[in-house]
Amino acid sequence: MTENKNEEQILENETIEESAAEAxxxxxxxxxxxxxxxxxxxxxxxAHEKIAELEAKIEEMDNRYLRLQADFDNSRRRxxxxxxxxxxxxxQSIASDLVEALDNFERATKIEAENEQTKSLLSGMExxxxxxxxxxxxxxxxxxxxxGEEFDPRLHQAVMQVQDENFGSNIVVEEFQxxxxxxxxxxxxxxxxxxx
Numbered sequence: 304m305t306e307n308k309n310e311e312q313i314l315e316n317e318t319i320e321e322s323a324a325e326a327x328x329x330x331x332x333x334x335x336x337x338x339x340x341x342x343x344x345x346x347x348x349x350a351h352e353k354i355a356e357l358e359a360k361i362e363e364m365d366n367r368y369l370r371l372q373a374d375f376d377n378s379r380r381r382x383x384x385x386x387x388x389x390x391x392x393x394x395q396s397i398a399s400d401l402v403e404a405l406d407n408f409e410r411a412t413k414i415e416a417e418n419e420q421t422k423s424l425l426s427g428m429e430x431x432x433x434x435x436x437x438x439x440x441x442x443x444x445x446x447x448x449x450x451g452e453e454f455d456p457r458l459h460q461a462v463m464q465v466q467d468e469n470f471g472s473n474i475v476v477e478e479f480q481x482x483x484x485x486x487x488x489x490x491x492x493x494x495x496x497x498x499x
Contacts, residue, residue, distance in 0.1 A: 394442045395485050401439065402483050402491055408432040409481075447482035449475045449493045458482060458489060463496040470498040 412429050416422040439445075447458050454461060454473050462479060470476050475495045482493030 392485060392488060394444070395488070395490065398439065398442070398444050398483070398485055398490055401435065402444075402481075405432070405435060406480065408435070443486040444490065445484050447484055447489075447493045449478040449482065449495050451475065454495070454497045458484075458492055459495045459497075460492040461497045462494050464499050465496055467498050472498060474498045 408428060408431070412425060412432060414421075414425065416425050449459060451470075452475050454475055459475060459482065465476055467476055474497070475493075476498050477496040478493055479496070480491075480494040483490040
């Protein structure tokens with residue numbers, strides 16, 4: 304009987320082990336993928352075409368983005384340069400008006416003084432003239448030097464030509480009206496007489 308019991312015990316243990324193994328295998332069992340059959344060549348080609356189309360769209364979008372970025376950078380740079388130029392030349396319009404007044408002051412100071420009253424009036428006008436030219440110089444407005452200089456069409460406007468042996472060829476002999484520069488920009492060219 305003991306042998307029978309042992310055999311039953313062994314059989315029972317084996318049955319438990321088998322059912323445990325079946326349970327483990329049942330958990331790990333992966334359901335088979337549903338397959339409708341082999342993929343057709345047409346479907347594969349359509350998929351590749353779709354991928355190529357999408358890649359082309361991505362590249363086009365990237366190019367458009369880069370162009371927009373470059374346009375934005377250029378616009379920002381232009382705006383900055385325009386603002387700097389506006390700041391640099393902000394006094395140009397008033398300077399253009401003031402140089403006309405300076406011409407009148409220069410003519411007035413060249414008058415011959417006959418009495419003390421006229422001399423004191425001329426002295427006062429010279430002080431005002433110096434104050435105006437000093438204020439303009441602080442803003443970068445300077446007269447263009449002409450007499451004895453080589454003629455420069457950017458700075459000078461030739462209204463006459465002469466033949467003078469005392470001066471070299473293409474040299475400014477006389478200045479009729481002063482010219483002025485605002486930093487590196489010509490406000491008004493100087494009217495001059497040039498040697499041939």
